[in-house]
Amino acid sequence: xSRVEDDNQVATPIxxxxxxxxxxxxxxxxxxxxxxxxxxxxxxxSLSRESRYxxxxxxxxxxxxxxxxxxxxxxxxxxxxVVTYREADGAETIVANAEYVVNEExxxxxxxxxxxxxxxxxxxxxxxQRLQQLAGSGQLRGMRGDVLSENRRMxxxxxxxxxxxxxxxxxSFLHEVSLTLAEARASAREHRMPRDWFAAH
Ligand SMILES: CC(C)(COP(=O)(O)OP(=O)(O)OC[C@H]1O[C@@H](n2cnc3c(N)ncnc32)[C@H](O)[C@@H]1OP(=O)(O)O)[C@@H](O)C(=O)NCCC(=O)NCCS
Numbered sequence: 001x002s003r004v005e006d007d008n009q010v011a012t013p014i015x016x017x018x019x020x021x022x023x024x025x026x027x028x029x030x031x032x033x034x035x036x037x038x039x040x041x042x043x044x045x046s047l048s049r050e051s052r053y054x055x056x057x058x059x060x061x062x063x064x065x066x067x068x069x070x071x072x073x074x075x076x077x078x079x080x081x082v083v084t085y086r087e088a089d090g091a092e093t094i095v096a097n098a099e100y101v102v103n104e105e106x107x108x109x110x111x112x113x114x115x116x117x118x119x120x121x122x123x124x125x126x127x128x129q130r131l132q133q134l135a136g137s138g139q140l141r142g143m144r145g146d147v148l149s150e151n152r153r154m155x156x157x158x159x160x161x162x163x164x165x166x167x168x169x170x171x172s173f174l175h176e177v178s179l180t181l182a183e184a185r186a187s188a189r190e191h192r193m194p195r196d197w198f199a200a201h
Contacts, residue, residue: 014079014134019126025085027095027123029130032071032080036094040082041067043094048116054151055113070099077102079134083114083123098127100135100143108135108143112154125157132161136181144178 016030032040044052044067049059056062070080083096095115100108110131114124135143147154147165149172155165158177168174 014081019083028084028086028092029081029127030084032082032097032099034071036071036082037068039084039092039094040070040097043097043115046115047113051113051116051119054148054154055111057148070097075102077138077140079108079131081127081130083127096123096127098131100131102138102140106139106141108138108140110135110143110145124154125161128157128161132179132181140181142178142180144176147175147177149173149175 014031016028019027019029041064044056044062047055052062053059056066074080078099078101080099081097082094084092085095086092095118096113098110098112100110102108108131110128112124112127112131114127132143143163145158145163146168147158149155149167155175155177159165161179163177163179165175165177168176
């Protein structure tokens with residue numbers, strides 16, 4: 001279990017979870033930690049140009065500062081998660097990363113990225129739902145994110161997870177997705193269980 005605290009804020013504890021995929025592949029969801037920096041660098045460098053562009057708005061190399069930011073200089077209520085896969089030789093490979101940073105209005109600004117070879121299997125949706133749960137239990141007011149307007153998959157998932165999406169009036173290339181957590185808590189009670197095939201156990 002990971003727990004970070006600072007003077008005024010207490011972090012939401014994040015327990016490690018085992019996820020099992022459709023083909024029986026075993027994955028781990030856990031908080032990102034300092035020792036993940038090299039793994040995160042490899043993960044980011046292995047992304048396709050399109051995935052890198054969708055997540056980091058650059059087709060070029062993602063800076064070391066951004067990669068370091070996943071695991072350091074984070075406030076207590078910020079969350080950074082990784083999904084890892086254990087290779088046959090025992091090495092752990094990061095296959096997805098999801099995070100939010102809590103802004104001054106107590107709103108969690110989220111972003112998610114899944115390795116290309118692992119996309120379309122339910123991981124992204126499940127990560128977003130996990131972030132929603134964490135933000136809800138962290139008593140945050142809401143969640144928001146900026147999504148490129150051409151990123152139809154991400155927009156579809158966000159809408160399906162209860163977010164509203166609107167074109168940024170100042171930048172037509174971007175959509176703003178947002179969710180009020182009080183509403184989310186109410187709708188979560190009525191909502192069906194996720195229909196993806198990943199199961200936490
Ligand atoms: C966006 C992203 C995080 C989604 O994760 P994922 O694991 O690939 O997505 P999932 O498998 O959970 O969900 C895919 C869903 O999107 C839907 N989808 C796929 N392509 C789509 C498209 N072109 N238009 C609309 N919906 C689409 C699928 O139907 C599926 O829904 P279903 O589960 O109801 O069948 C992942 O594709 C990714 O990392 N992309 C690159 C980085 C990125 O865009 N990050 C978001 C930046 S804000």
